[in-house]
Amino acid sequence: MKKQTETLKGLIIGCGSIGERHLYNLQRLGITNITVCDQDKTKANQLAQKYKVQKSYELDSALSFEPDFTFICTYPKSHLTIANKCLSANSHLFIEKPLSSEVSGVEKMLKRAESKKLQVAVGYNMRFHKGLIILKEHVKSSTILKPLTISAEWGNNIKHWRPGLSYTNHYVLKKGGGIILDASHEYDYVRWLLDDEIKSVYCKTRKITNIKTETESIAVITMTFKRGTIANIILDYVRPQYERRCHIIGEKGDLKWEYTPKPQSWKKYNSQANVTVSLNLLNGKKSTKNFVLQTNEMYIDEAKNFIDSIIHDKKPVVDGWDGLKTLKVGHAALDSVKSNKPVLL
Numbered sequence: 297m298k299k300q301t302e303t304l305k306g307l308i309i310g311c312g313s314i315g316e317r318h319l320y321n322l323q324r325l326g327i328t329n330i331t332v333c334d335q336d337k338t339k340a341n342q343l344a345q346k347y348k349v350q351k352s353y354e355l356d357s358a359l360s361f362e363p364d365f366t367f368i369c370t371y372p373k374s375h376l377t378i379a380n381k382c383l384s385a386n387s388h389l390f391i392e393k394p395l396s397s398e399v400s401g402v403e404k405m406l407k408r409a410e411s412k413k414l415q416v417a418v419g420y421n422m423r424f425h426k427g428l429i430i431l432k433e434h435v436k437s438s439t440i441l442k443p444l445t446i447s448a449e450w451g452n453n454i455k456h457w458r459p460g461l462s463y464t465n466h467y468v469l470k471k472g473g474g475i476i477l478d479a480s481h482e483y484d485y486v487r488w489l490l491d492d493e494i495k496s497v498y499c500k501t502r503k504i505t506n507i508k509t510e511t512e513s514i515a516v517i518t519m520t521f522k523r524g525t526i527a528n529i530i531l532d533y534v535r536p537q538y539e540r541r542c543h544i545i546g547e548k549g550d551l552k553w554e555y556t557p558k559p560q561s562w563k564k565y566n567s568q569a570n571v572t573v574s575l576n577l578l579n580g581k582k583s584t585k586n587f588v589l590q591t592n593e594m595y596i597d598e599a600k601n602f603i604d605s606i607i608h609d610k611k612p613v614v615d616g617w618d619g620l621k622t623l624k625v626g627h628a629a630l631d632s633v634k635s636n637k638p639v640l641l
Contacts, residue, residue, distance in 0.1 A: 310369030333358035417612035418619030440546025474511030499629035549577035
């Protein structure tokens with residue numbers, strides 16, 4: 297017998313900012329039977345008290361709760377180990393991006409999930425962004441005919457990532473972190489917008505010297521798609537303020553998207569962003585849509601999509617195999633940096 301939303305039991309592993317956001321949203325979707333887990337007892341205690349949920353400090357004891365689903369919100373290098381333990385407990389999985397820090401072992405985990413008929417979703421919330429959905433509809437309907445090039449960029453100074461906390465110990469600065477894997481939203485949504493497979497990846501990086509870091513600080517990734525589109529992605533944790541945009545040039549015109557968060561606190565989950573989507577055709581036709589986006593809406597939508605996939609036994613919008621494709625792009629970029637050559641996929 298299939299369960300209803302309100303009867304599901306959930307587990308959130310990792311009590312940082314994204315774990316708290318998912319907890320906040322799950323409760324608003326009507327799921328109240330939730331346990332949080334973190335080895336940092338202070339974090340687990342604070343979240344459990346704030347949201348009136350159960351807590352655990354160890355994964356094995358948390359899994360004895362027999363969750364129907366688990367949100368994995370820890371460092372990427374721990375994702376695969378945790379995922380396999382959760383699958384042994386017959387729990388559906390929502391794994392924050394990137395799917396893992398390494399490609400090795402991911403396919404085996406996904407096949408195991410399939411054999412147990414357990415859903416695996418990956419946290420690429422930008423695919424639920426209303427502005428990007430408009431862009432995708434234009435691309436799909438061939439409004440600008442064939443996309444020739446697409447450029448996307450995201451950047452924000454790392455000093456602004458965690459308000460009130462020191463940036464110096466952030467995992468993105470440590471070996472195994474880096475902007476390429478951490479900021480994978482851009483090359484993920486570009487893949488999704490074009491609905492095409494990537495043929496090759498070439499990447500160049502720079503490391504800044506004014507902060508202590510073991511990883512690349514800026515990455516420029518060039519991807520060639522099988523239908524010929526050339527994509528250029530710029531990612532960094534260097535620029536002074538948050539910037540995010542996408543530009544698609546087609547045979548018949550171009551499309552632009554800009555996303556500018558308003559200066560509000562992320563902790564309140566009521567932050568907003570100004571969004572602009574514009575269309576400019578060779579025949580002179582132009583259109584511009586400006587609207588204010590409630591930032592948390594896309595996180596709610598992705599959580600709802602995951603819960604629906606469990607209840608109705610259907611593939612989530614971003615399943616594990618899709619997340620693996622994006623992970624392979626990131627690692628191809630890292631391999632390209634080492635070899636100074638394009639990497640074929």
